[in-house]
Amino acid sequence: MEDQVLVVIFILFLALATTIYFAFKLRVRLRAIELKYSKILDVDLEVEKSREEKDAIDQDILSLRENYKEKRILFERIVKEAAIYDEEIQLAELGFYKPHFDFGTSEKYKDEISAVKKKQKELVSSDKAIFCTTEWTVEGSKAKGKIMTNRGIRLTARAFNNECDAAISNTRWNNVDRMEQRIEKAYDAINKLNQSSAIIISNEYFLLKLKELRLAYEYAEKKQHEKEEQQEIKHQMREEAKFEQEADKAFKEEEKYNKLLMKAKEEAEKATGTKLESLQEKISRLHQELSDAHEKSERAKSMAEQTKRGHVYIISNIGSFGENVYKIGMTRRLEPLDRVKELGDASVPFVFDVHAMIHSEDAPALENSLHKKFDQQRLNLVNSRKEFFNVSLIDIESEVKNISPEAEFIETAEARDFRESLNIISQREKSQKMSDLKKVFPEEI
Known part of the structure; x- marks a missing residue:
């Protein structure tokens, strides 16, 4: 009987010891979990704390914004005051000058x-x-x-x-x-x-x-x-003098060919055989040259008498000024392309392309009407003598057709020099890339 009691006691002891052991392990594990998640156990407390911190930060941001606004107003006022005296501050935000008077001279x-x-x-x-x-x-x-x-x-x-x-x-x-x-x-x-x-x-x-x-x-x-107007008048007077010189030159050239023709005819009356044939060919050639000289003389005389007659040209220079930039100018020269060639001299890297050369009995009026139409698209808004406009060729053509329906336009700019230059640059870049590639990947390793 005692042995049975002892066995029962021993079993109970083992059960109790096991329970204590597992309880201890659970307590250790629970403690570890508490330590690991101790900072977020009280969720409400953390949320409230975070809300308070956010409110404090929002208040700081609001204060900083208000402070910045005040300082910005002060800064702008100081800059404007300084701009009144500082000649180096160009075009301060004080508005453009509007004329107050309108006197003629x-x-x-x-x-x-x-x-x-x-x-x-x-x-x-x-x-x-x-x-x-x-x-x-x-x-x-x-x-x-x-x-x-x-x-x-x-x-x-x-x-x-x-x-x-x-x-x-x-x-x-x-x-x-x-x-x-x-x-x-x-x-x-x-x-x-x-x-x-x-x-x-x-x-x-x-x-x-x-x-x-x-x-x-x-x-x-x-x-x-007024000074610019005087310069323009002087320029016009020089142009008129040039027309008179060209007319005089053309008249003398016509006289020269006329004398040569008369002399050739006199010689032909006395000549025979092969010499006569040679003189007849010469007479035929001189007739043509005389006809050309007479036509040129008549044109020069007409231009000298009517200085308003001339050509309005539309030209571009993509390589120098980029796309959709056109010069709308006027020339009274007998050979209007000479003026375009002058513009494409050493002062610009590429020659100009001609899109239209419009003959007009009143070229200044045509040019002026086009300038007024596209006045808002001028590149230079200060000097009106700079006749470059940022406008599409279609718009220019449409306006010209309204004024001069017979005018002819070349739609695409050739820009040969520019495009060939781009091609050369492209070839150089390709050559350089190949050279660099050879350095990276040598012929032998």
Whole structure:
């Protein structure tokens, strides 16, 4: 009986020991799992913590954005203020100048500038340009106060006038708006500095200074335009003189062939046999040359008499200027292609291709109408004498057909020199690639 009890106790002991052993192993495993996933056991806590961190970061971003916006506004203001005085800042974002006057000649501008300066002197003389709104006393004396006020007015006038004169003398096409703002800034700054002394530059005087600046600038521009017009007139006079010379030359050439023909006929009357045959051939040739010379003489005479007659040409130079860039020009020469050859001289790397050569009784009018039509497509928006346009040939052809239906167009630019140059470059590149390839893969290893 005791043995049975002992066996039961031993079995229970083994069961208990086994249970304890497995319980211990489970506890160790559980501990390992707790250590491994301890950071994410409390999901809600982690989510809340992450949300708080996100809110803090969002707030920082918002603050940074607001701070950046303020600094950007300050930066733009400083740049604009600096641009007023800095000649190196080209074309600052202050807008393009719009003309304020429309006088026909530079002399009109000059007269108006004199009138504006006269008004300024009248304002100064009548104490309406710069004045003091307070009657000051110094050491109880109004006379001393008046002396102090007059000194302040003179100093103000000198400072403002010097600033205006500097702005006016330095005004150029690319800074006229900045010079206007320079005067305006000087006006505001000096008046602000004089607030304590109650000395004021009048708005009327300030506006007259602005008007003087604008007149001076537009006067200079008008002078330049008049100069260009004079150059164009001189160019036209030279062209007309050239036509007269060509006409004279053609007439003399016709006379020469006429004399040679008469001489050959006289010799033929006395000749016989093979000499007569030779002279007859010569007479036939001279008849043709005389006919050509007469036609050339008539054309030259006509061109000299009617200087509006000429040719409007449409040409391109893909190698020099790229696709869809065309020059629309005019020439009065008897041989219009001579002008195209001149344009394709050493100043450009490739020759021009001719797309149209339009004969017209009034070539200047035809050229002018085409220039006006495509004015918005000019490459050079400042100098209208640069006759290059970024436009398709189809558009040019359509406009020309409206004016001159018989005009003929060559649709495709040959650009032979350019395309052959590209081919040479391509061959060089292929040769170089082959050379490089040979270096990578030698003939023998």
